[in-house]
Amino acid sequence: MKTQPSSPFAALFGLVFVLSHAPGMNASAALPETAPLPIPVVARFENFTEKDGLPAHKIHCVLKAGDGRLWLGTTNGLCVRQDNGTFRRFGIEDGLSHLTVLGIAEDPATGDLWIATMQGLSRLSGGKFTAFTQTNSGLPNNVVYGVAVAEGTVWAATAAGTGAYDIKTKAWKPYDQTNTVMNEPWCYGIAPGRGVIYLGIWAGGIVEHDPRLGTFKAYRDPDGEFHIALTADSGPIVDVTSGVAYDAGVLWQASYFGLARYDTQEATWRTWVQDKTPLVSNFINSVFAHGRIAWASTDQGVSVTNGDTWVNYQVGKDGKGVVHICRPGQPPETRTMATALSDGFVMAVWADDHEAWFATSNGLSHGLFSSPADQAALTSNP
Amino acid sequence: MNASPFYLIAVFAAASAAAAPATDGPGACAAGGSDSPMVAAAQPAQAPVGAASAPSRFIHSTPGEEYPPYGELPKELWPFSNVEPYFRYFVTRMPFRGPGRDYPAPTDLKSLPIGLVDAPRGGANWERSVRTREGIVLAIEEANRERRPGDLPFDLIEHEGIAQWGGAANLAAQLADEKVLGYLGTIDGTDAHVALRVTLKTEIVMVNTSDPDQTLTETQIPWLIRVMPDHRQEEGRLVELMVRKLGCTRIAVLRTGDRFARVGAHQFMDFARRLGCPAVQELLFTPGATNIPYQIGAIKESQPDAIFLMGEPADIGRFAKQLRQAGITARFFGTDLMMEDAFLKNAGDAAEGTTFTFYFDPARQDPLWTGFVARYEQRWGHEPDAYAGFAYDGAQIMLHAMQLAGPNRWRIRDEVYDLDYYQGVTGWMRFDGTGSNTAPVRVVRYEHGQRVFEPQAEFVPPAFGGTVAHAP
Incomplete structure (x- = not known):
């Protein structure tokens, strides 16, 4: 057994990093002049930890609701950031079904929150929690990994299938290996698409379901093997899906084997793996989509991409932020920031055109975007 | 005793080792509290009992270490073996890069809890699960007997399986609520897969002792090893x-x-x-x-x-x-x-x-195995099988890790997941890039109603003078 050699891609990153940090040379001197990036760039991170009132180290998920309030799912309950900047926690004593919150979704019609926990699905409506479990409802299993609300239906991804709850009729419908094309019922993620629902299946790839037509379509790893990705850009990177996201006609697959993207209009797949592409790590806890841009939360930071340009945020050994920027056809750039993510092990992201929030294994980070005009300022080491 | 699902906390302290041989199953172990004085807090990284007296039977990996692909099988058996794939996984072992290793130890511990998910009672794997439990109980009893003054006892927190899809997920989540530091099981492949997914979220390491489903360790989740060779x-x-x-x-x-x-x-x-x-x-x-x-x-x-x-x-x-x-x-x-x-x-x-x-010849005369057989028979009144042996070995790995790491789940994970080789009562194990034991299996043939093992040298790792050859 021998030590793994570093990849050419990593070596290139390293070379640029060394050049940009050599004595007497700042980053801007080593980097080429570039146009503004087609994806948002975080100029500064604000971090929040238990010292700031968070109820736990680990934040599993984050959602900014329509009313502007920020909601966090932690290992010690649900949490909301109040107007004065303090955090308020909700636990079992408040009616939450379990302390470990794995996902949050908002019903755009009512503002109700649906909360995926390790022991049931909770609804927060009018300040009151209601718990749905496999013994008091049609929820397929109590371990709920993900939740989404679309067109009056709540979709809950559980360890034994997906449950669909019709909010008006209060009827549940299960989706598993007995009535869909999924070969295993272990559901890890949910993403509403245009008229369809995408189910991220553990060992079953992605299942596309059209509720109106009642149809199912499976997207599976073409090589069908866990030990290899036979070719690039040929389909889902692997059948073990850890998360899915959809926006603007683009479906993203997160996995612990890399990232994949399906352009639903062109019906084409692209895939990325670490070392051979700019993807910062194969181990992707979740993916968030805003427009045609994906935010991949990994165990080594965050990769942000539109499929062509990449911006990766990592935490350097000195605790400072490290940003890798990859533009098509250009060598990668490495920049440093005075601020960094609260922790490099990132669980989830929420982002819009103005800001991003990062749920990490050790705290919450707020990413404040730079304007395109400000991006050049990032090239200077503070 | 409650019926399914039952919940049991059993503290296996020194006194329990003197109990008469029993033939009870997973539901029959007496519940009770620890019989020993408690210390205020567990001391992390205490040296395992007897660690200095013999060559280590635990050989750990080094960062970035490279492993042979595809379970060390001959290349002819690899998928798409005639082409080099775009990307090959499991060549290195997935590290865990999250925080936790420096989190302070709990100050209110009265024992070191280990979880166990049994098979569903009455199901196809029930009898195998009984033997699995017996091997684990024996290992914990022995460890508790050998503990030094001030050491916390190990507790087994046990749940009977639920015979439905996803049942093991609920049990794994419950074990997290019960603050186990690691857990063992399960036999059923579906249960093991489902529990593994919860394991990643709860960050509690799992030693699987008896699920031969080869896909179990192929998920890149760095919180699981399997001690039994797979299909x-x-x-x-x-x-x-x-x-x-x-x-x-x-x-x-x-x-x-x-x-x-x-x-x-x-x-x-x-x-x-x-x-x-x-x-x-x-x-x-x-x-x-x-x-x-x-x-x-x-x-x-x-x-x-x-x-x-x-x-x-x-x-x-x-x-x-x-x-x-x-x-x-x-x-x-x-x-x-x-x-x-x-x-x-x-x-x-x-x-x-x-x-x-x-997996191995139960008639082997290796002293580790024969000693285990004797102690097992004395404790339980019947011979162990492979499930008992692998369960005992899996429990030993977990106990050793907890002794080294102290009551910190992340450091326990490091000790478990970073194993390259371990010599258990079932023989030497060799863990690949997925965390699965790839020690060579044996070929057996029924002749005149007897099981005849084809001759095969025992696998021994290079550090102990052996070769890494896959099969004879």
Whole structure:
């Protein structure tokens, strides 16, 4: 057994990093002049930890609701950031079904929150929690990994299938290996698409379901093997899906084997793996989509991409932020920031055109975007 | 004692070791509190008992270490072996990069809790689960007997399995609520997969002692190892034997229609196809079926020279007999479950010549094994089987990790997951890039109603003077 050699891609990153940090040379001197990036760039991170009132180290998920309030799912309950900047926690004593919150979704019609926990699905409506479990409802299993609300239906991804709850009729419908094309019922993620629902299946790839037509379509790893990705850009990177996201006609697959993207209009797949592409790590806890841009939360930071340009945020050994920027056809750039993510092990992201929030294994980070005009300022080491 | 699902906290302290031999199952262990004075807090990183007195039987990996691909099987058995893939996984072991290793130890611990998920009572794996539990209990009792003044005792927090999809997820989540530092189990592949997913979220390391589903460790989740060799190891060895040494060319497959056999048999058929012998038939049966005339007729029509049987031993033993009665002379092959008496009992004379793979020879005279057999028999009043042996070994790995790391789940994970080699009572283990034991399996044949093991040298790691050769 021998030590793994570093990849050419990593070596290139390293070379640029060394050049940009050599004595007497700042980053801007080593980097080429570039146009503004087609994806948002975080100029500064604000971090929040238990010292700031968070109820736990680990934040599993984050959602900014329509009313502007920020909601966090932690290992010690649900949490909301109040107007004065303090955090308020909700636990079992408040009616939450379990302390470990794995996902949050908002019903755009009512503002109700649906909360995926390790022991049931909770609804927060009018300040009151209601718990749905496999013994008091049609929820397929109590371990709920993900939740989404679309067109009056709540979709809950559980360890034994997906449950669909019709909010008006209060009827549940299960989706598993007995009535869909999924070969295993272990559901890890949910993403509403245009008229369809995408189910991220553990060992079953992605299942596309059209509720109106009642149809199912499976997207599976073409090589069908866990030990290899036979070719690039040929389909889902692997059948073990850890998360899915959809926006603007683009479906993203997160996995612990890399990232994949399906352009639903062109019906084409692209895939990325670490070392051979700019993807910062194969181990992707979740993916968030805003427009045609994906935010991949990994165990080594965050990769942000539109499929062509990449911006990766990592935490350097000195605790400072490290940003890798990859533009098509250009060598990668490495920049440093005075601020960094609260922790490099990132669980989830929420982002819009103005800001991003990062749920990490050790705290919450707020990413404040730079304007395109400000991006050049990032090239200077503070 | 509550019925299913039951919940039990059993503290196995020194006094319990003096208990009379018992034949009770997973539900019968007496509950109670610790019998020892408590210390205020567990001391992290205390040296394991006896650690300085003998060469370590635990050999850990080094960062960035590279492992042979695809379970160390011959390249002919690899998928798409004639081309270099775009990306190859499991060449290095996935690290855990999250925080936690420096989190302070709990100050209110009265014991070191270890979880166990048993099989569902009355299910196909129940008796195997009973033996698994017995091996684990013995290991914990011994560790508690050897603990030094001030050391916290180990507790076993045990849950009986729930016979439904996803049941193990609920139990794994419950174990997290009960603040176990690690857990053991399960036998059932579905349960193990489901629990593993929760394990990643809760960050509690899992040592699987008895699920041979090769896909279990192929998820990149760095919170699991498996101490029992998997179906990939068994079937790779078996297919090589069948095709290369015995010249079988027309292989039929008869299996149950459940996930266990689907995953296992498809791996077997892939191997056979890669060696130029695609299966001529794949027939399914329902577990517990008594007669399968359609399947037997279809197999006979395909004129096989070998039949691979996969399912519960009683079922495939019964069908082996029926296949012979139908005039089919093809040789029978299978995996570890053929070792069980139920196969021999139902197959009768039809078992003659049946060849299968198994993990080790229970008649081996290695002192670690014979010593374990003696202690196990004294404790439980009957002989251990492979499930008991691997459970004992898995528990030893967990206990050793907890002794080294202290009550910190992340550091316990490091000690467990970073193992390269471990010498247990079942022999030396060799963990690959997925965390699965790839120690060579044995070939066994039924001759005159006896199980005859093909001669094979014991695997020994290079550091102990052995070679890394996969098979003889």
